[in-house]
Amino acid sequence: MTEKVGEHVMTMSTLETQVASQARPPDAWRHLSVSETSRVAVLIALLIAGQAITPSFLSLANIHVILLAVAAIGIMAYGMTLVVITGEIDLSIAGIAILSCIAGGLMIPTGSAALVIGTTLLTGLAIGLINGILVAALGIPSLITTLGMLGISRALANIFSGGQALYPEPIAAYLWLGRGDLVGIPLPVVLLVVLGAAAIALTKYSIFGRALYATGGNVKAAALSGINVVGVRAVVFAISGACAALAGMLESARLSYINPAGFEGMELSVLAVTVLGGASLSGGSGSITGTVVAALIIGIVNNLLNQLGVSIYLQQVVTAAVILAVVMPGMWQRGIAK
Amino acid sequence: MSAPLLEVKSIRKTYPGVIALSDVTFDLKAGEVHAVVGENGAGKSTLLSVMNGLVAPDSGEIRIDGQPVVLNDPTVALANRLALVHQELVLCPNLSVAENIFLGREPAGRLGKTRAMLNRMAKDLLDQIHVNLDPSRAVGELSLNEQQIVEICRALACRPRVLVFDEPTASLNDDQVVHLLAVIRKLKANGLGIVYVSHRLSEVMQISDRVTVLRDGSVVATRDMAGLNEAALVALMVGREHKPGQSAYKERRCGDVALETKAIGKAGVFDDISLQVRTGEIVGIAGLLGCQREAVVRAIFGDQSIDRGEIRVQGRKVQLRSPRDAIAFGIGFMPADRKREGLILPMSVGDNIAMTILRRLGRLGFMKRRQRNATANSLVRTLAIKTNGLSQLASQLSGGNQQKIVIGKWIARGGDIVIAEDPTRGVDVGAKFEIWRTIQDLAEQGKAILLLTTELQEMMDACDRILVMSRGRVTGHFHRKDFSAEAIAHCFVA
């Protein structure tokens, strides 16, 4: 496994340097990312198409349905975006989500909402921090660290729960997180918006945000400028872990059912949203606004296909096609695809 | 009369907000060295990139042997045997010196045999320019200087007819420059056409037959080098009379010892290095390739560990586990390698300058925009950085202007001890003088400055004292009144 990954990394970097040696601006490949304009254009086109297909598309109720459907994936994608900006990747989020929810779920018999919710979030934060320490302080590649963590947390979730689902019915506050609303807006949507705003403030207007992009843009130069590059990476993994736990909790609450085998493959959907949002996997670029737009695109496409009664398999095909449609123009613009 | 080897006609290239080249015409004959000079951001690198197919011009024509060609790709340029030595080094860090030199042109054969053959061929090339470098070493672990040599060999290896050099000597030592110039003369005698860009005008005067001067993207003049003196050349570049910059050096009073190392050593790299820099003092470390002075200053900045000896800052013994520790003790480091160590290229000019002072610019964790912009703008002005604005990406600046940002971000920080590694690398004549004056000013403000340069003369102009290193040890120590190029050079090989 390790060897395989090493090999992959090797070919990636030779490819990169070959492009560089033909020396187009050497960064062209590294900053392979989705162009802002094509992303927004696709979103607008989808809104228009949606309204044309189903007149109730832009009704408040349907907007809530769309946002509710992307709340969990969106919140996870905020964390993933921060991680990807630093040039790392977090494949463990689905595992973190499920293990945190199970850990929290084990507190259900206490009857304390604070204990259940607190345990869930802290578990996510703690696993994320462990990821961060392994990657940042010990220098283990994040691909390997988080892939390992994915397996471990899934296994632990099964062990702790004995493979049985847990039911948060007795904890009203817990259920409210997934099903309640605040002034008529579903709570997951409120959280999606509030956390989105916080993440935008963090990335765009805070000094941590500058350190974040610097670490991803050139870790050596950042370190030589006095940026705490170890700290930055540890923090983004911790945030990603907490986001995963929260998203997992919202889903579990909505379904009122904590499934130790849930969120299968969620990390890839989240990664797709992040990349669609313009974050480049080699770090240094990406934005929360891009991720938000990308999440909306995915949400709207699925919503429309649902309304049209398209089968789930065809939905996956269409979603992939939409991602390509958004990614390609940006690549042509940069002269990468020929 | 046969057509020129290479002709570039009425080339125009614009970037958003800048005209990088406007109506530029240039030609190169076989067997000549044609220099291109101009201030930072004048358009030299852009012109060279157009010739090499790296950058597509908006309009204009390129002819090789009188035949129009479309260079839409560097491989086309290579097929026309036109090779470029980049200003910004583009090498594969994970491959060896030999593999880099012959990348994409590897001779066929069995693997083991090929490697030995590659190494031998690389060795031949390195010998040609009198460099002793192990061809099997990975490029990632080479110093900037060594990488530059690999870059030059790579261009030589493709047996070009037209060889284009973009500041090939910016990070070479004086002796290496001499060898390179000798090689260029030989190539020229063999009938190659050579385009040569450099900010070291004495070099340009020595080697070139003709010179084209660019200013703000336009050709100001194309002249025969014979009959042109340096002052006239500079006047053409800057567009006004240029007073020959007298040395910026000022007599200063030095205070207490600010930085001291006591017999520091690192196994297999350097040993027994003791030095002192007092407040208001500029101390240089001179040495040839492989003398490990780069490693010594990195150790002082906490970027590399030491296994022996101690480092003292303001008289206090300190443990430097990372650059952050060193910065906390008031040490700043301006690295020569702006691309790898100095800048975050995908970030803006403003962000890069603010990088060393993020803490100071924060209020409740938020960036104080106005203060950041004020600080950055004032540095852009003092250092005359040519940029569209603070939000322009650092990657879009010309090489010399990038270098100025590396200086600027540490001036912004304002620590008591400054380590400057080749602060004027790739900087034009006017700005060079400004930077030297800035460094003298810093010393005058009471900062202790440790200086590394590739040109010995520059170091002798700027420093109060010079230490000489050879193979990881101090081999000489000179006070300003005893500076002599011969005496210092003597210690290089001691």
Ligand SMILES: Nc1ncnc2c1ncn2[C@@H]1O[C@H](COP(=O)(O)OP(=O)(O)OP(=O)(O)O)[C@@H](O)[C@H]1O
């Ligand atoms: N990709 C780009 N985007 C925007 N502007 C650019 C880009 N590349 C170069 N420029 C601008 O074009 C102008 C010419 O740059 P160029 O690199 O050719 O200068 P130069 O003469 O080589 O300078 P130096 O001596 O500093 O290397 C500069 O003002 C620079 O900012």
Ligand SMILES: [Mg+2]
């Ligand atoms: Mg240049």
